[in-house]
Amino acid sequence: MTRLVVVGASLAGLRAVEAVRRDGFDGEVTLVGAEEHLPYDRPPLSKEYLAADESPDTRYREEETFAGDLDVELLLGTPASALDTAARTLTVGDRTVSYDGLVIATGAHARTLPGTEGIEGVHTVRTLDDAIALRAALRGGARRLTVVGAGFIGSEVASVGRKLGLEVTILEALETPLARAVGERMGRALTHLHRRRGTEVRTGVAVDEVVATDGRVRAVRLADGTEVATDVLVVGIGARPATDWLEGSGLTLDDGVVADETLAAAPGVYVAGDIARWPNALFTDVAEGTMRLEHWTSAAEQGGRAARHAVDPASAKPYETVPYFWSDWYDGRVQFVGIATGDHVEVVAGDDAEGGPFTAIYRAGGRIVGALAVDMPAEVMKYRRLIGKRQSWDDALELAEQRRQQRAERAQGASA
Amino acid sequence: MRIVVDWDRCTGMGMCESLAPDIFEVDDDGSLILHTEEVTQDQEAEVREAVAACPTEALSLEGPIET
Structure with missing residues (x-):
């Protein structure tokens, strides 16, 4: 094994090159990234980054770290466009890069509303460039923000909008936001968080058309004909795995790259991050x-x-x-x-009726599977x-009881 | 070996606690409680995992393991 190539220069790609260097791997390492930017921290981009008075630096590492300590060749600014698993080569722009081992971590693209390309004031939040543009729009005198999609990204952007003093409306196609992510009851509980902060949440509505005047967004027209006027429109309707470039590569693509329990998608090819679809042995029973x-x-x-x-x-082991x-x-x-x-x-602490604070736990197959x-x-x-230890539902209830007692003791201590 | 916390970065995300609960604990207000600073040989593996798992890169390790 002499040459590792990692495609995708975000968190998973960064951790890939760092891990093997930390282990003492002394072969060549190349990191390929579609964006010009060095690997950067994505979670803040839909949160504090948008509200900050000065643009924070979200880069994980300096360029010198890659050239120096990590000894990693960076190929940034051009996406990989094809993979040949038999020849063990990939195409990046007009270059052919050969590998002995390959990590695919090309992430996902934000889904967009068809027909809104090029309309000023319509944004997604996925990349650093997206966040820079949205930050300028939110802070540039906008009064009304509309968010399509009440998922986590949309909810975070709505939160920032309120913090910046905008009127915020969230439009959600489902009757209960986040039902798939956290279940119906908890989805309703989370929706309270918006309402009590003055964000309007309209559920069960379909967006028919984004209305623009002189190339600038003016309103969103819903299927029932009503119009929601807006200055900025953020589309937060999820992401699709960036696997287009792997069509015809022989890898199995099915909403991601399908891999085995060790994250192997083909001999020498492993997957990581948003594109990785694998059997997580911890939950295959439920x-x-x-x-x-x-x-x-x-x-x-x-x-x-x-x-x-x-x-x-x-050395490959199942990843759970x-x-x-x-x-x-x-x-x-x-x-x-x-x-x-x-x-x-089961809500084991607090109260979900008004949106918390609360803690809830999820049961499947007689054990605790979520919280x-x-x-x-x-x-x-x-x-x-x-x-993680596959402990029983009763164990979870016992922990909940212990925590209740501890909180009661602390509350008593605080008031004594 | 000593655990160093960058308190400006830590937001009480809790991954460290889920991997090394004897050492890290998140308090009710989201602040991190460090039960011990010094890392023993037995704890090294789980502490390294906790350091790597911190979403805000608030944890680091300093110095050699005392034997």
Whole structure:
């Protein structure tokens, strides 16, 4: 094994090259990125980055770190366009790059509304350039912000909009926002967070057309004919894995690149981050099939894991994880661990009726499989351990009881 | 070996606690409690995992393991 190539220069790609260097891999390492930018931290882009008075520097590492300590060749600014797994080569612009081991971590593209390309004032939030443009729009005298999609990105942008003093409306196609991510009841609970901060949430509505005047967005027309006037429109309707360039490569593409439990997609080829679809052995008993995550934590872990496997396939081990994501809404934080499928959700702390603070746990197959916390940062990680160890529902309820007692004791101590 | 926390970066995300609960704990207000600064040989693997898992890169390690 002499040459590792990592395609995709975001978090998973960065962690890939760092992991093998830390392990002492002394072959050549090349990192290919579609954007001109050095790897940067994406989570802040839909959060504090948009509200900050000065543009924060979100780069993970300086250019010198790649050339120096990491000894990584950077090929930035041109996306990979083709892969030949038999010849073990990929095409980047007019270059052919050969590899012995390959990590694919090309991420995902923001979904857009058809027909809105080129309309001024319509934004997505995925890349640093997206965030720079949206930040300028939100702070450039806009009065009204409309967000299509009540998912996590849309909710974070709505939160920032309110913080900046804009009138904010969220338009959501589903009757219950986030039902797939956190379940129906918890989706309703999270919607309260918006309403109590003055964000209007309209559910079960379909966007018919984005209305523009002189090339600038003016309103959104809904299927029932009503118009929602707006100065800025943010489209937060999810992302699609960036796998177009792999058509015809022989890899199995199915909403991501399909891999085995060790993240292998073909001999010498491993996947990481938003494009990786793999069987997460921790949950295959309660949720059939494969899983694809778009979370910081799994991208970081998979990046390191995929690269280690790529340089030493004989050492490859199954990768299993308890998914974790967080989302910052207004002045609070939503945290979720595990998966949201199951037959029962129980609120074990606080009250979800008004949107929290609260903690809820999810049951499937007689064990705890998920936990959601709103503004209770001390709780959720304690359940993450139980989920990772496949502990029973009763164990989870016991922990919940312990935590209740601890909180009561502290409250008593504080008032004494 | 000592754990160094960049308190400006830490936002109490809690990944460290889920990987090394004897050492890290997130308090009710989201602040991090460090139960011990010094890392023993037994703890090294899980602490390294916790450091790598921090979404804000607020954790680092300094110095050699005391034996």
